[in-house]
Amino acid sequence: MSACALPAPRSAWLAQLGEAMRRHRGWILGIQWVVLAAYLFLVITPAFLPLPESDAHLWDNLTLAAQFAFWGIWWPFVLISMMLMGRVWCGVLCPEGFVSEQVSRFGLGRPVPRWIKWGGWPFVAFLGTTIYGQLVSVYEYPKAALLVLGGSTVAAIAVGLVYGRNKRVWCRHLCPVNGVFGLLARLAPVHFRTDRDAWETPPAKKVIPINCAPLVDIRRMASAAECHMCGRCAGHRDAVRLAARAPGSEIAQLGTQDVDRWEVHLLVFGIIGTAIGAFQWSASPWFVQAKLAAADWLVERDAFALLGDDIPWWLLTHYPEANDVFTWLDGLLILGYIGTAAVLIGGWISLWLRVAAQLLREPDGHLRLAYALIPLGGVGVFLGLSGLTVTLLSAEGIVLSTLPELRGLLLAAGTIASLALGIAQVRRAVPPRTRGAAALLAFAAAAAGAVMPWVAMFYLW
Ligand code: SF4
Known part of the structure; x- marks a missing residue:
């Protein structure tokens, strides 16, 4: 890399x-x-x-x-x-x-x-x-x-x-x-870095092999993705050291040969699409409307099987003592909501990344560009998870009055970081100015797919 x-x-x-x-x-x-x-x-x-x-x-x-x-x-x-x-x-x-x-x-x-x-x-x-x-x-x-x-x-x-x-x-x-x-x-500003030249130099003293538990090929290590930062290889052959780097530089410099399709699927359809659906369904007015409509439809037809709730807790939530019991219909609708969100959001992002790659005349460029969305993916999952932190704290009377602003700031920071990485990647393709600008617009449309669902959840619903 x-x-x-x-x-x-x-x-x-x-x-x-x-x-x-x-x-x-x-x-x-x-x-x-x-x-x-x-x-x-x-x-x-x-x-x-x-x-x-x-x-x-x-x-x-x-x-x-x-x-x-x-x-x-x-x-x-x-x-x-x-x-x-x-x-x-x-x-x-x-x-x-x-x-x-x-x-x-x-x-x-x-x-x-x-x-x-x-x-x-x-x-x-x-x-x-x-x-x-x-x-x-x-x-x-x-x-x-x-x-x-x-x-x-x-x-x-x-x-x-x-x-x-x-x-x-x-x-x-x-x-x-x-x-x-x-x-x-991959975004981190610190990593264990291998100096290949130093590694290849014949060592002055006997070298004791390193046990890298997560099976990283330390000699060829060029990414922070797999290294667990355990420090066991620090100083090995005078070639490995903990070092600083510009935040996001690994993504900005990513070559087409360094991308992994599964990683991109995980980011676009998992960390962004599925996670948004998972964090959103319980707050979504669409979910409530769909549930009411489906329940009415079933009751009108005397079809009560899906409204049954005698389901083990390890299959669907079942805590009658806390008045929290899911029906089969709840389970199906949750699956439907998360699946739909993953397909729609992931599909939207994939589409615009492909448009950007076409404009850059780079057949697999959408995979490389997808990595620039990592900051938005990370911020999104943090926002979703920290929603529980906020709920638990507010139950104790600790209310963050600046929560909307803080969430807005985090979303803005994630967006700016992703756009900056997108610009860096588009530049590496060295396109003519107009096509480069159009590719950037397409990338921004893809990034919007990772931002707008959070805006809807935090500010519109
Ligand atoms: S720091 Fe630990 S996990 Fe990372 S390459 Fe070295 S031995 Fe492996």
């Missing part, structure tokens, strides 16, 4: 920080054990407690505290951290990756089979967990959280026990958020 060939700003303190991570690996392991213990406690215990009473608070109810910790703080701010620091979460804090790697030390150590390496897993796993999470109300109920998060952890352990030795095969190929984290980390 050409981004790696660019001279990076020299930051001695960053390089030293990277080496400190390698030298103090014991500390990182200690932190990982503590996070694992806290994670297991917070994900398991609330599932066996009664649901909070209406007068319970974050500070006196473990279920509410765990809900706030997981969905109000952890998840939205992990996403932000990806854009600011790369995948430090994965390499230093994530309990699931850590436990998968630990058990792989004692497992069967089998080679990774081809089916696990299939490039579509991040897309399928993200869609699956996002949609299923909505059906069982994963953000609201601890049993659902245990099923989704705990199920993922059990799968990570199982994969670690069978495949790889001292590796994170789960994280590299199957983790439902691996693709999202990889995309967002």
Whole structure:
């Protein structure tokens, strides 16, 4: 990738920080054990407690505290951290990756089979967990959280026990958020950088091989997408160091040979399209209208099967004690809403990206241009997730009076960042001025597809 060939700003303190991570690996392991213990406690215990009473608070109810910790703080701010620091979460804090790697030390150590390496897993796993999470109300109920998060952890352990030795095969190929984290980390202003010339230089002393748990080819590493920022390779062969780079430079310099179709599908139809549908349906007046119309239509025909709600909680939300029960019709409409949003929004964006690529006379240029939408995708998911943070805080009487302005600022920042990356990518195609301007307009139309649904949700409905 050409981004790696660019001279990076020299930051001695960053390089030293990277080496400190390698030298103090014991500390990182200690932190990982503590996070694992806290994670297991917070994900398991609330599932066996009664649901909070209406007068319970974050500070006196473990279920509410765990809900706030997981969905109000952890998840939205992990996403932000990806854009600011790369995948430090994965390499230093994530309990699931850590436990998968630990058990792989004692497992069967089998080679990774081809089916696990299939490039579509991040897309399928993200869609699956996002949609299923909505059906069982994963953000609201601890049993659902245990099923989704705990199920993922059990799968990570199982994969670690069978495949790889001292590796994170789960994280590299199957983790439902691996693709999202990889995309967002491409924006980060820090990364572990390999100097190929230094690497090729015969070393003066014996080189001890590095165990890169997420199976990164460190010698050829040119992207921050797969590196977990664990620091184990810092200083290796005097060629790898933690370094600064211009934010978004990896995207701006992306070549057609560096793109991945599945990654683009994940961004356009998953992180943008599906996530918008998932965050929007419960606030959408269209959803309410469709539900009322469908229910009327069914009642008029004495067809009550779809209005039944005797459904297990692990299939559809079912908490009569909290007056929160989904019918089959609810489930179908949620699936329909999210699916329609994903197809319409993703389709709109794909269409305009293809128009831009045609104008640039670049057959697969739409794939390269799609990466410029990563800031909007990241900001959108953060806004959606932080909606729960806001709801939980307002239930405690903490109301952010400047919330509309803050949301507007974040959306504006994401839009400006995406447009700036779009301009950089269009320029790289060196089109004639008129076609370049037209391609930029087409790109802006694509970006609007990722902005307008949030504007409708926050300011129009
Ligand atoms: S390349 Fe591998 S070993 Fe090096 S920091 Fe990234 S994850 Fe760790």
